[in-house]
Amino acid sequence: MVAVAILAAGRGTRMKSDLPKVLHQLGSSTLVGRVLESCVSIQPSRIIVIVGYRGDLVQKSLLDNIDNDNIPTLEFVEQTEQLGTGHAIQQLLPYLKEFSEDLLVLNGDVPLLRPETLKQLINTHKENQNSATILTANLPNPKGYGRIFCDTSNIVTQIVEDRDCTAAQKKNYRVNAGVYCFKWPALAQILPQLKPNNDQQEYYLTDTVNFLNPVMAVDVNDYQEIVGINDRKHLATAYEILQMRVKDDWMAAGVTLIDPDSITIDDTVLLQRDVIIEPQTHIRGRSTIGAGSRIGPGSLIENSQIGKNTSVLYSVISDSVVADHTRIGPYAHLRGDSQVGSHCRIGNFVELKKATVADRSNAAHLSYLGDATLGEKVNVGAGTITANYDGVKKHHTKIGDRSKTGSNSVLVAPVTLGEDVTVAAGSVVTKDVEDDSLVIARSRQLVRKGWRLKQSEDNG
Numbered sequence: 172m173v174a175v176a177i178l179a180a181g182r183g184t185r186m187k188s189d190l191p192k193v194l195h196q197l198g199s200s201t202l203v204g205r206v207l208e209s210c211v212s213i214q215p216s217r218i219i220v221i222v223g224y225r226g227d228l229v230q231k232s233l234l235d236n237i238d239n240d241n242i243p244t245l246e247f248v249e250q251t252e253q254l255g256t257g258h259a260i261q262q263l264l265p266y267l268k269e270f271s272e273d274l275l276v277l278n279g280d281v282p283l284l285r286p287e288t289l290k291q292l293i294n295t296h297k298e299n300q301n302s303a304t305i306l307t308a309n310l311p312n313p314k315g316y317g318r319i320f321c322d323t324s325n326i327v328t329q330i331v332e333d334r335d336c337t338a339a340q341k342k343n344y345r346v347n348a349g350v351y352c353f354k355w356p357a358l359a360q361i362l363p364q365l366k367p368n369n370d371q372q373e374y375y376l377t378d379t380v381n382f383l384n385p386v387m388a389v390d391v392n393d394y395q396e397i398v399g400i401n402d403r404k405h406l407a408t409a410y411e412i413l414q415m416r417v418k419d420d421w422m423a424a425g426v427t428l429i430d431p432d433s434i435t436i437d438d439t440v441l442l443q444r445d446v447i448i449e450p451q452t453h454i455r456g457r458s459t460i461g462a463g464s465r466i467g468p469g470s471l472i473e474n475s476q477i478g479k480n481t482s483v484l485y486s487v488i489s490d491s492v493v494a495d496h497t498r499i500g501p502y503a504h505l506r507g508d509s510q511v512g513s514h515c516r517i518g519n520f521v522e523l524k525k526a527t528v529a530d531r532s533n534a535a536h537l538s539y540l541g542d543a544t545l546g547e548k549v550n551v552g553a554g555t556i557t558a559n560y561d562g563v564k565k566h567h568t569k570i571g572d573r574s575k576t577g578s579n580s581v582l583v584a585p586v587t588l589g590e591d592v593t594v595a596a597g598s599v600v601t602k603d604v605e606d607d608s609l610v611i612a613r614s615r616q617l618v619r620k621g622w623r624l625k626q627s628e629d630n631g
């Protein structure tokens with residue numbers, strides 16, 4: 172068993188942000204949220220998060236978003252002044268007095284680590300009985316990373332930060348990933364000896380390698396895993412890497428992506444076989460798409476469940492559910508817990524808000540259906556509006572099975588239309604309508620034949 176410490180106290184000055192760096196969003200999760208997720212599968216005995224800059228915010232974000240029963244209760248330790256990564260780990264000294272196992276240290280800004288990589292690091296550490304084992308990689312562009320110097324058997328002799336490197340040292344492209352496994356008792360003993368003798372005058376965790384023996388470096392298989400986020404450009408790079416991983420996995424699982432570069436898919440999304448995602452489509456959060464459905468072009472699906480063989484064209488769907496064989500769009504907006512049944516058609520500038528539409532119903536043109544329940548085989552005429560808001564409260568509209576609303580009708584809620592009701596075009600319905608009725612709620616057409624002629628005669 173190992174304990175995990177996550178370094179999340181820094182401000183992240185280079186982000187130029189009011190938000191602590193580790194709370195910046197990378198797809199569906201924050202940087203530090205991802206670091207936390209990456210270590211869950213190694214089943215740590217404890218997880219300690221070191222917080223400092225806006226620590227309350229970091230703590231709240233982690234506690235609010237934990238979505239995993241296998242995580243031990245998070246422990247938080249405060250680093251009031253951020254004097255470097257070594258100083259951050261020094262804060263654990265009084266806290267881990269009795270602790271005698273290994274400590275896995277993760278930088279809170281290295282969000283793309285795979286669990287297998289952490290396992291491999293820990294295994295190497297244990298097998299070789301190292302004092303410390305450090306994850307490393309050869310980067311094509313190592314700028315900004317600490318450089319690792321090893322002997323021929325991967326025993327680390329020195330780590331030098333990029334800014335402290337000589338020109339010759341900068342030619343070493345092997346970098347420190349910011350992921351370490353330490354024998355805690357050995358580390359605890361030498362932590363007080365760190366000195367801030369460097370360009371930033373900080374206490375570097377990396378300097379501990381000068382006092383520990385043996386310290387071993389382990390190269391990561393895929394160097395893209397260790398990307399550290401220091402500025403917005405790194406954040407964009409990490410997002411690209413993440414997207415590539417997600418999309419490659421879905422294509423391998425039988426999903427067609429047309430023009431993948433123009434599509435984004437959160438790693439929390441689930442797609443079934445033979446889903447086709449068309450260009451400029453974005454699928455986010457806890458969304459699922461059923462087999463054979465075609466999403467896009469130009470659609471945004473957020474926290475929504477789409478059934479099988481359904482199509483969504485140029486539309487936005489959030490927090491909603493759509494069943495099978497239904498056509499959404501072009502230009503529909505479903506939101507606020509809307510539910511659409513199977514074999515329905517919703518589109519051409521139709522907005523649904525907290526609306527439930529049963530099977531085989533259509534709202535095909537220019538409608539707003541808010542706080543409404545529609546039965547089966549309902550036909551909503553073009554321009555039908557549920558007037559659900561009286562300026563203070565929202566009210567409900569109910570439309571029974573097989574009812575039809577005429578074009579441009581307004582249903583003033585609260586109002587209930589029974590089954591098999593027909594609403595005449597242009598009606599403003601303010602009262603409930605019984606089953607099997609026609610309702611006409613508009614002024615009668617008046618025609619005065621020859622009216623203009625009569626007017627001119629009267630005027631002499």
Ligand code: UD1
Nearest residue numbers: 178179180181253254255256279280316317347349375399
């Ligand atoms: C660090 C490593 C560097 C490595 C790189 C990998 C050190 C001295 N350098 O550099 O060798 O290549 O990570 O990404 O460790 N933090 C605290 N308290 C502090 C300072 C930082 O908790 O006082 C946290 C930050 O919130 C961040 C992490 O530690 O999550 C790393 O800090 P950062 O300043 O980004 O270190 P780098 O310069 O990237």
Ligand code: CA
Nearest residue numbers: 280399400401
């Ligand atoms: Ca960093």
